[in-house]
Every structure is written in structure tokens, then in C-alpha cells.
Amino acid sequence: MLPAMPWNIFKTRQSSTGSASPVFQNTVVEDRTRSQFDLLHAQQAGQAEPGDLPAAMGVIGRYQLRTVLGEGGLGTVYGAWDPLLSRRVAVKTLQLRWHQQPGALGAPDELILNEARAAARLSHPHIVTVYDAGSSDQGVYVAMEPLQGLDLRQMLRQGWRPTPMEAAGLVRRVAEALAYAHGKGVIHCDIKPANIFMVDKRQPKVLDFGIARVARRDGSTSVTPSAGSPHYLSPEQLRHTKVDRRCDVYSLGVVLYELLTGRQPYTGQSMEEISHAVLNSTQPQARMVDPAVPAGLSAIAARAMARSPEARYPSARHLAAALREWRSSDEAQGLSNPESKGGRMLPLLSLVLVAGLAAGAAWWWFNKGPGLHGLLGGAPVITQAMPASAPASAAAVPAPAPAEAASDAASAAGIVAGVAASEPASASAATVGASAP
Numbered sequence: 001m002l003p004a005m006p007w008n009i010f011k012t013r014q015s016s017t018g019s020a021s022p023v024f025q026n027t028v029v030e031d032r033t034r035s036q037f038d039l040l041h042a043q044q045a046g047q048a049e050p051g052d053l054p055a056a057m058g059v060i061g062r063y064q065l066r067t068v069l070g071e072g073g074l075g076t077v078y079g080a081w082d083p084l085l086s087r088r089v090a091v092k093t094l095q096l097r098w099h100q101q102p103g104a105l106g107a108p109d110e111l112i113l114n115e116a117r118a119a120a121r122l123s124h125p126h127i128v129t130v131y132d133a134g135s136s137d138q139g140v141y142v143a144m145e146p147l148q149g150l151d152l153r154q155m156l157r158q159g160w161r162p163t164p165m166e167a168a169g170l171v172r173r174v175a176e177a178l179a180y181a182h183g184k185g186v187i188h189c190d191i192k193p194a195n196i197f198m199v200d201k202r203q204p205k206v207l208d209f210g211i212a213r214v215a216r217r218d219g220s221t222s223v224t225p226s227a228g229s230p231h232y233l234s235p236e237q238l239r240h241t242k243v244d245r246r247c248d249v250y251s252l253g254v255v256l257y258e259l260l261t262g263r264q265p266y267t268g269q270s271m272e273e274i275s276h277a278v279l280n281s282t283q284p285q286a287r288m289v290d291p292a293v294p295a296g297l298s299a300i301a302a303r304a305m306a307r308s309p310e311a312r313y314p315s316a317r318h319l320a321a322a323l324r325e326w327r328s329s330d331e332a333q334g335l336s337n338p339e340s341k342g343g344r345m346l347p348l349l350s351l352v353l354v355a356g357l358a359a360g361a362a363w364w365w366f367n368k369g370p371g372l373h374g375l376l377g378g379a380p381v382i383t384q385a386m387p388a389s390a391p392a393s394a395a396a397v398p399a400p401a402p403a404e405a406a407s408d409a410a411s412a413a414g415i416v417a418g419v420a421a422s423e424p425a426s427a428s429a430a431t432v433g434a435s436a437p
Helices: 034-046 106-120 152-157 165-181 246-261 269-282 295-304 315-326 339-369 371-375 407-422 425-433
Strands: 059-060 063-072 075-083 087-094 128-137 141-146 198-199 201-207
Touching: 059 201, 063 198, 075 141, 106 128, 106 141, 106 246, 152 198, 165 201, 165 246, 165 295, 165 315, 246 295, 295 315
Parallel strands: none
Antiparallel strands: 059 063, 063 075, 075 087, 087 141, 128 141, 198 201
8 A cells, every 4th residue: 555645734535425525515625645546547557456446436427436525506526537548537517507598598518518618728827627528427527637725615614814915815816817717708607715726825726617607709698507605696697687707806806805804795594685685785895894904905895896897897807907006005015914014024123133233332332342532542551662763761652641642643652752852851751651550
């Protein structure tokens, strides 16, 4: 048996179908140790015994199902093995109930397949990679990359509260992913924390583009899914009217609001009550709920989740640009967190420390050390060698008087030497001064 891989703090484990957690809804998570999937690859190479492998639960398409990763209202997610390409995958089966307006064309399965194939064309670092899509006896399925981590909903339920800078950075990355998808003609229509998978706290991946609507040439669509949480659905989705890319802007604004305040903007005891609040209640302001929320970031969230599409940011790209601009603003840079202010505080503290040490050294020099008097030559005795032609009695020169301390040292020495040569009494005094202790 191969050794188990190191534990990942973001990794959620599921051991069997009976233990599948209901908290998984629209998430993809790898719930087995990597060694078990490596054993599948080893068997393909003839290096492992069949008994070492997890038992297959069945087959969907060409994929061998190995474990249940999660179950939710939109389907079931399986950990699976792709024998054709010898790689691990996550396979999601979709069972959706659709609200389809009269006159709309296309069976639900065909619509889902088209959307899944559209999602497979997306290649972005913050969008989960879709490998394949097809139909089987279990319904439509989507095969995608397996991920290790937790979705944003689970992280929030576990008590994680991002800083304003972290929230702005996370939502900006999701907005950039949505802008990319919108440019490819794909609208998500179900952005919420459960569909934002966190590989780590700075690396989100958007899930479930498989249920998104494929935009028409005019950028809009008239068929909307009834699946999804009413907390995050835009008013036009709840009314079952025409939607466009601005519905994703609204939903992402609600996510930003929740990250900033720790609560959802609209609540209720039932889906009807929540929907009524979304459509009719006064729009809450994040800064009114929590005064610690930066005013600029609160304004961005409020505009993104405006009830009228015309009052929102016109696109996810505009929302991303607003968040990027805020992160470089004075308000953001003034926040006390490691990403902004803390990085600039270290040089400032170092400068203050150096200045303090310099001031202390100066105080000691003038109060405990030689001070200015010693610096200017005011020592009690100065001894200077005399030229060979000078009298022996003038070899020792007394120190200059205090009044002479400000004179040039060389000039003072010459004056004393001259006086000593012409006056014996001075010479005698110089000798006494030299011998004095």
C-alpha cells in the first residue's frame, strides 16, 4: 500500500456513499487520499493488485465511479477514474427542474448539454476546467477536474471572516473569471458562495458553469433556471424575465456584501419570504450593518446589487475594475492589515528606532562622555614634542588656559613655546605643570 499523502487543512473527507454530507451543493472536492487514485494508475501499468483498489460503484459514460463526493439539489458529484486518459476526474450528474417559458425550444437535457459544452470551452485560472459532458441512464453528466479545498459557503460557516482587502481581492478574481466567460457568450446565472470553490484563501474557482445559460447573439436569454438560492438570484431571475450578464454582477455583489458583513442582505423563513424581500425590501448598506466596512467598498457592493439592472455596473469587467481601483485607493492603503499598511510600517518603525538610538547616544556623549569640552581640546594636559633646536626646559608645554580652548591647537602651542623660550619663570612653571599629576 502506498503511503498516504499529507493532510490538507482545506480537504474534506468522505468515506462512503452513506457518509456523503448534505452541505455539499454544487461543489467538487476530492475526498480520497491521492494514493488511492495513484493505485488506479498503477493498475493500468500492471504495478498494483486489483484488491488494493477502491471498489467501483458503477459507470457513467466511460468513467468508473469510485466514491460519492457530495449530493445536493442539482445532482450528485462522484470521484471517478477515466480509464481512457488514466486520470482522476470529478463527475457530476445533473437533475434540474426548469422553468421554461411557452414557446421556448429545446429539451432540458439538450439545453444542459449545450451549456456544459460551452463551459468546456472556457479556460481561465479561476474557472474549474470541464473535460467532458454527455448523457447516460443516470441523466446528463459533466466530467471536470478534481479539486482539493472547501467552497466559500463552508469556509464562512466555519467562521472564516476575510479582511476588506481579502474580500475585495477574492471578488475581483471571480469578477474577472465572469468577465472572461461573458466574453465567450456564457452567463453563469447562479453565482453564490457554494459555487465559489477555494483552493486556498486567495485562489477561487467558479463552479457549475454547466447550468449556465448560453447567451444569444444580443447577449441575453429568455430561459432561466428555477434552481438556485433566492438569496443570490437577481430580481429579474425571480420574476422569470429576460436576464443578461448583469444578473451575475448582482449575485456577486451579494457575495461581496456577505463577505463584508458576515450575513446575507435579505432573509426569510421560506423561499417566498426571501424572494419578497429581494424584490421589495429596502436595499441594505454594508457600512450601516457594520461601521468597520470601508465606505468605498460598501458603495461598490451597493451598486453591484442594485435592484435595477441599469443601476448596476454594466459588466463584471467594470466591477473588477472598480475593486482594483479601490484596492489602490488611500482608504484601502490606510487599513491596518498585512496586505496594505503593515508592509509600510516596518520601514517606518526601523527609522524611528534608529533615530531613538542616535538621540540616546548623543545624550550620553554630552552628559556622561567627553562632551563638547573634550571634543574641543579642553583636556587638563596637552603634551607636544618640541623641535631639536628648542631649549630643553621648553620641551614640556603646559595645557592652554580655558579661555584659549577655542583657539587653534597649533597656534596655541606655538605661543606657549615662544613664551617659554624668553621667560625663565614661565619655563619653570611649564616644568611644574608638566610634572603635576
